[in-house]
Amino acid sequence: MAKQIINNIKLGIFVIAGLIILVTSLYMIGRNQSYFGNNITVRARFTNVMGLTKGNNVRFSGIQAGNVKSVHIVNDSVIEVAMLVEREFQPYIHKNAIVSIGNEGLMGNKVINISTNPIPAPAVENDDLLPVKKEVGTNEMLETLSTTNDNVAVISQDLKQTIKRLNNSAALWNLLNDTSISYNLKISLLNIRSAAVKVNQVATGLNTIVVDAHNGKGTVGTLLADTAVATDLKQAVNHINGASAEADAVIARLDSLIGGIQKDVNNGSGTVYTLLKDTATTNKLTNSLDNIEKGTAAFNEDMEALKHNFLTRRYFRKQEKAKKEAGK
Amino acid sequence: MSQSTKLKSFFVETGAISKFTGWFFHEFLRPRFEAREFLRQCYIVGYKSLPLVGLTGFIMGLVLTMQLRPTLVNYGVEARLPDMVSLSLIREIGPVITALIFAGKIGSSIGAELGSMRVTEQIDAMEVSGTNPYKYLVVTRVWATTLMLPILTILSDTIGLYGGYLGINIRGVMSMDLYVNEVLHTVGFSDLLPATIKTFFFGFAVGLVGCYKGYNSKKGTEGVGLSANSAVVLSSILIFIIDLVVVQITDLLGFN
Numbered sequence: 001m002a003k004q005i006i007n008n009i010k011l012g013i014f015v016i017a018g019l020i021i022l023v024t025s026l027y028m029i030g031r032n033q034s035y036f037g038n039n040i041t042v043r044a045r046f047t048n049v050m051g052l053t054k055g056n057n058v059r060f061s062g063i064q065a066g067n068v069k070s071v072h073i074v075n076d077s078v079i080e081v082a083m084l085v086e087r088e089f090q091p092y093i094h095k096n097a098i099v100s101i102g103n104e105g106l107m108g109n110k111v112i113n114i115s116t117n118p119i120p121a122p123a124v125e126n127d128d129l130l131p132v133k134k135e136v137g138t139n140e141m142l143e144t145l146s147t148t149n150d151n152v153a154v155i156s157q158d159l160k161q162t163i164k165r166l167n168n169s170a171a172l173w174n175l176l177n178d179t180s181i182s183y184n185l186k187i188s189l190l191n192i193r194s195a196a197v198k199v200n201q202v203a204t205g206l207n208t209i210v211v212d213a214h215n216g217k218g219t220v221g222t223l224l225a226d227t228a229v230a231t232d233l234k235q236a237v238n239h240i241n242g243a244s245a246e247a248d249a250v251i252a253r254l255d256s257l258i259g260g261i262q263k264d265v266n267n268g269s270g271t272v273y274t275l276l277k278d279t280a281t282t283n284k285l286t287n288s289l290d291n292i293e294k295g296t297a298a299f300n301e302d303m304e305a306l307k308h309n310f311l312t313r314r315y316f317r318k319q320e321k322a323k324k325e326a327g328k
Numbered sequence: 329m330s331q332s333t334k335l336k337s338f339f340v341e342t343g344a345i346s347k348f349t350g351w352f353f354h355e356f357l358r359p360r361f362e363a364r365e366f367l368r369q370c371y372i373v374g375y376k377s378l379p380l381v382g383l384t385g386f387i388m389g390l391v392l393t394m395q396l397r398p399t400l401v402n403y404g405v406e407a408r409l410p411d412m413v414s415l416s417l418i419r420e421i422g423p424v425i426t427a428l429i430f431a432g433k434i435g436s437s438i439g440a441e442l443g444s445m446r447v448t449e450q451i452d453a454m455e456v457s458g459t460n461p462y463k464y465l466v467v468t469r470v471w472a473t474t475l476m477l478p479i480l481t482i483l484s485d486t487i488g489l490y491g492g493y494l495g496i497n498i499r500g501v502m503s504m505d506l507y508v509n510e511v512l513h514t515v516g517f518s519d520l521l522p523a524t525i526k527t528f529f530f531g532f533a534v535g536l537v538g539c540y541k542g543y544n545s546k547k548g549t550e551g552v553g554l555s556a557n558s559a560v561v562l563s564s565i566l567i568f569i570i571d572l573v574v575v576q577i578t579d580l581l582g583f584n
Contacts, residue, residue, distance in 0.1 A: 011375050017483065021482050022524065
């Protein structure tokens with residue numbers, strides 16, 4: 001009898017263990033598929049659901065948030081997907097959240113991704129319709145890939161021809177086989193390197209100058225930083241402006257004077273006309289100049305005679321002596 | 329034996345099993361209910377079978393994981409190993425293997441036990457003493473197998489999934505939390521419920537065939553061995569046939 005009771009206890013434990021596992025598994029699966037949770041329904045409309053079916057996962061920013069409740073056709077180009085989303089996600093999913101259809105891995109099931117929109121909007125409510133984003137499907141990717149392949153084929157063909165031409169080019173091979181080119185190139189590179197060093201030094205110098213100028217050091221710095229210089233410059237410019245105004249007035253006067261002279265010349269009157277145009281005056285002037293020349297020559301002879309005169313000779317010798325001492 | 333005789337005996341056997349089944353449904357609703365014997369049978373059929381079924385399930389989970397792993401690694405989807413193991417175990421391998429092991433252990437033992445009771449005229453003695461042997465021997469056993477096999481299958485699946493977890497961790501690394509999450513993420517009601525429901529039918533078939541073969545045993549001790557043997561063979565075939573039918577129904581109902 002006691003043994004039978006023990007056997008019954010064992011049997012009870014066995015049955016209860018099995019039932020607990022069954023019920024727990026059913027509950028966990030149900031919870032995972034949002035059958036028991038506190039959920040809201042949100043909708044999205046697509047033109048192509050790409051094989052999405054009831055029960056596929058819904059993820060919000062990558063977190064499992066629910067699953068697809070139903071997929072049904074609204075009209076010939078619109079398919080509406082209703083999603084069960086756990087209520088705890090409601091405050092984080094806004095009315096402008098974007099819904100897209102993706103894949104779980106490369107070959108996995110379809111999945112709905114709800115992603116946040118940076119533009120502020122109120123939280124989603126039950127039965128709201130969310131905006132959708134079209135994902136690039138495998139077919140589109142393959143079409144693009146096909147075009148890329150065609151392009152690659154054309155490019156490879158061109159490349160093949162180019163390489164063939166390069167292989168047949170004697171000039172190129174001569175160039176490649178010429179060892180002196182590499183030597184020259186090396187030298188050139190060394191020169192470039194030293195030039196670069198010099199350029200660097202120059203740049204450093206310039207930098208120092210600029211820094212000095214910025215700090216008000218040196219002539220440029222003084223020019224740029226010293227306000228007194230600026231004032232002086234301003235004054236100088238003002239003076240130049242005044243001088244140029246004066247010059248303008250002088251030029252105007254000269255202009256009127258020349259105009260008057262020109263007028264006199266044209267009228268055959270005035271001193272300038274007499275000097276330029278009157279031949280009698282010219283002859284007189286020529287005679288006068290001749291007479292002055294002759295007078296000067298005679299004066300020179302007189303002076304030479306004075307030098308040799310015993311009365312004045314002594315004075316001239318003193319003058320020469322003094323000139324020599326000054327020259328030493 | 330000619331073909332026509334074989335065909336005739338097949339139909340005779342089918343008719344007799346159907347009649348035996350009808351008799352069960354006729355008897356199990358009527359008092360008196362043999363509760364004590366039913367519990368004893370549950371203990372023998374269910375609890376005593378757990379070590380064997382558990383060991384089989386554990387090995388199946390472990391071996392299945394290790395066999396699937398290289399292929400999945402080749403495809404670069406090693407992370408889907410828990411999905412494949414859990415689906416295979418829960419949907420098909422767990423229920424069928426457990427039922428076959430159950431048929432081997434319990435079907436044969438019921439066939440042999442009732443067969444020996446028949447050939448030693450104990451069943452006749454029960455009838456004479458006023459006890460309904462069908463109710464006492466058949467109804468309790470069939471009920472026990474029908475109700476215990478689903479529990480055994482659930483426990484076997486659980487142990488098998490643990491074996492799968494160990495199998496994954498022999499070559500790779502996966503935490504228990506991740507494994508459980510992956511399994512629960514993959515397995516749905518449409519996987520677990522049809523698989524569990526069909527085990528009731530498996531259990532019923534094993535119990536009923538075992539009881540039929542034993543209850544109708546003939547030819548002395550030779551007949552006992554024959555009953556045990558044919559009980560295992562027939563119940564195993566019936567398990568596969570029921571599995572085929574259930575898969576078709578599940579598919580029609582859109583659970584696949």
